Amino acid sequence: EPEVTQTPSHQVTQMGQEVILRCVPISNHLYFYWYRQILGQKVEFLVSFYNNEISEKSEIFDDQFSVERPDGSNFTLKIRSTKLEDSAMYFCASVSGPFGQGTRLTVV
Amino acid sequence: ELKVEQNPLFLSMQEGKNYTIYCNYSTTSDRLYWYRQDPGKSLESLFVLLSNGAVKQEGRLMASLDTKARLSTLHITAAVHDLSATYFCAVDIAGTYKYIFGTGTRLKVLA
Numbered sequence: 001e002p003e004v005t006q007t008p009s010h011q012v013t014q015m016g017q018e019v020i021l022r023c024v025p026i027s028n029h030l031y032f033y034w035y036r037q038i039l040g041q042k043v044e045f046l047v048s049f050y051n052n053e054i055s056e057k058s059e060i061f062d063d064q065f066s067v068e069r070p071d072g073s074n075f076t077l078k079i080r081s082t083k084l085e086d087s088a089m090y091f092c093a094s095v096s097g098p099f100g101q102g103t104r105l106t107v108v
Numbered sequence: 109e110l111k112v113e114q115n116p117l118f119l120s121m122q123e124g125k126n127y128t129i130y131c132n133y134s135t136t137s138d139r140l141y142w143y144r145q146d147p148g149k150s151l152e153s154l155f156v157l158l159s160n161g162a163v164k165q166e167g168r169l170m171a172s173l174d175t176k177a178r179l180s181t182l183h184i185t186a187a188v189h190d191l192s193a194t195y196f197c198a199v200d201i202a203g204t205y206k207y208i209f210g211t212g213t214r215l216k217v218l219a
Contacts, residue, residue: 096156
């Protein structure tokens with residue numbers, strides 16, 4: 001079964017630093033999504049991406065966040081200046097799932 | 109704004125018992141998903157329910173969907189310890205495949 005692959009699995013960063021989370025979605029899928037899950041809480045939608053453009057974003061997805069598909073295969077989520085409250089699991093997904101294994105981001 | 113609520117939030121049950129988790133959502137949607145999440149892990153797809161009256165079963169789990177009542181249930185039959193996990197339902201916004209997740213139900217099955 002096709003998989004969505006995310007790297008790194010765990011990232012620790014200092015507050016104020018930039019981080020880039022990477023995802024390789026299922027090939028031939030056109031819709032991609034990023035979700036966030038703060039520890040012990042529900043999964044929250046961040047942004048959807050279609051045809052190399054953001055199609056929808058949530059209130060969480062502020063100016064500190066950006067998404068790109070730089071090379072036609074990878075799909076990245078960038079946080080420009082991390083805050084403590086950005087600590088969470090970040091999941092990438094293609095349309096109708098499945099979800100990637102996630103990146104645990106810890107901001108210290 | 110679409111809201112998805114689950115109850116109970118926490119469920120502790122004995123092995124061998126039956127129980128039902130409920131998922132209510134606030135707007136029209138014909139697609140509902142159930143996921144399992146183990147601590148620190150990703151979301152494992154359990155069921156995809158695509159129409160009113162849909163019922164799917166896998167092992168000790170059975171899911172159903174009533175789109176008129178905006179309600180889905182996940183029924184656990186004769187629970188075993190391996191079913192201990194957090195279960196999420198999710199509803200997608202028609203035409204976008206953007207998922208709105210429920211609050212989750214943390215299930216603990218006691219031996």
